[in-house]
Amino acid sequence: MTLFNNNLAASRLSVSCIALAVLSLCCCTGKSSQPAMDNDTTTTLSSPVVIDDTTVEGLIVYYPQFSRIDLVCDTMPSKQDSSVIFCAEAAFTHELLDHFAHSNIDGDHVSGGKRYAGAKCKDNSGAFAWFGDSTWEFVNGEYGELLDSVAQTGGMGFGQAIIIHDGESIRPLWRDGVNQYRALCEKDGRLCIADSRDEVTYERFVALLEAFAPRHALYMDMGAGWNHSWWRDAGGNVHEIHPVADKSRYCTNWITFYK
Numbered sequence: 001m002t003l004f005n006n007n008l009a010a011s012r013l014s015v016s017c018i019a020l021a022v023l024s025l026c027c028c029t030g031k032s033s034q035p036a037m038d039n040d041t042t043t044t045l046s047s048p049v050v051i052d053d054t055t056v057e058g059l060i061v062y063y064p065q066f067s068r069i070d071l072v073c074d075t076m077p078s079k080q081d082s083s084v085i086f087c088a089e090a091a092f093t094h095e096l097l098d099h100f101a102h103s104n105i106d107g108d109h110v111s112g113g114k115r116y117a118g119a120k121c122k123d124n125s126g127a128f129a130w131f132g133d134s135t136w137e138f139v140n141g142e143y144g145e146l147l148d149s150v151a152q153t154g155g156m157g158f159g160q161a162i163i164i165h166d167g168e169s170i171r172p173l174w175r176d177g178v179n180q181y182r183a184l185c186e187k188d189g190r191l192c193i194a195d196s197r198d199e200v201t202y203e204r205f206v207a208l209l210e211a212f213a214p215r216h217a218l219y220m221d222m223g224a225g226w227n228h229s230w231w232r233d234a235g236g237n238v239h240e241i242h243p244v245a246d247k248s249r250y251c252t253n254w255i256t257f258y259k
Contacts, residue, residue, distance in 0.1 A: 105119065193220070
């Protein structure tokens with residue numbers, strides 16, 4: 001009888017230990033899986049702008065994950081407009097005027113699906129246009145017909161200096177001085193904006209772009225004031241790439257990406 005009771009007690013103790021072990025295992029599994037679920041949730045909140053600063057040393061490349069593009073004129077898009085994920089000065093401004101006029105933007109352009117006549121600009125050797133759907137085009141040379149076409153589709157477009165077209169560098173190296181330069185690019189079928197990380201010569205910037213090897217690259221206006229630009233992260237926070245400067249008030253147009 002005593003032996004039986006001892007064996008029964010031992011059996012009950014063993015069962016209790018097993019049950020406790022199983023319960024502990026379940027609790028530990030739950031705790032370890034919770035961070036994994038949190039991580040999974042975080043990864044689904046993709047940033048509307050993907051940044052690559054490792055592919056080519058010396059370049060910072062911004063990939064907007066956009067649904068549409070426009071050339072906003074007169075007033076820079078508001079940072080309070082949560083639909084805007086990236087904006088930066090696009091075409092050159094002809095003169096420093098205290099009032100806005102489409103004729104003060106260098107080159108004809110299309111904004112909000114409407115074509116406008118701009119100032120003549122010898123440096124505009126090409127153009128970019130977005131057709132209001134999922135297609136775009138870079139042009140090397142005259143681009144009047146391109147702007148006519150894009151206006152009919154409700155898209156946007158502007159002229160600028162072409163740097164690379166169909167994978168071929170365009171010469172001459174027309175800019176002097178040291179600056180932080182920027183280009184609108186098509187890389188592996190995606191639109192992106194490539195910035196030089198530091199102040200470099202234009203020749204060095206072109207060399208960096210050649211190493212990046214986009215299919216197309218079009219110059220974008222830069223310099224103190226003109227380089228003021230920003231992008232929005234997954235949390236809706238705005239990040240300035242270059243700060244506002246005194247000459248920012250003279251800026252006239254911005255390529256604007258919307259989520």
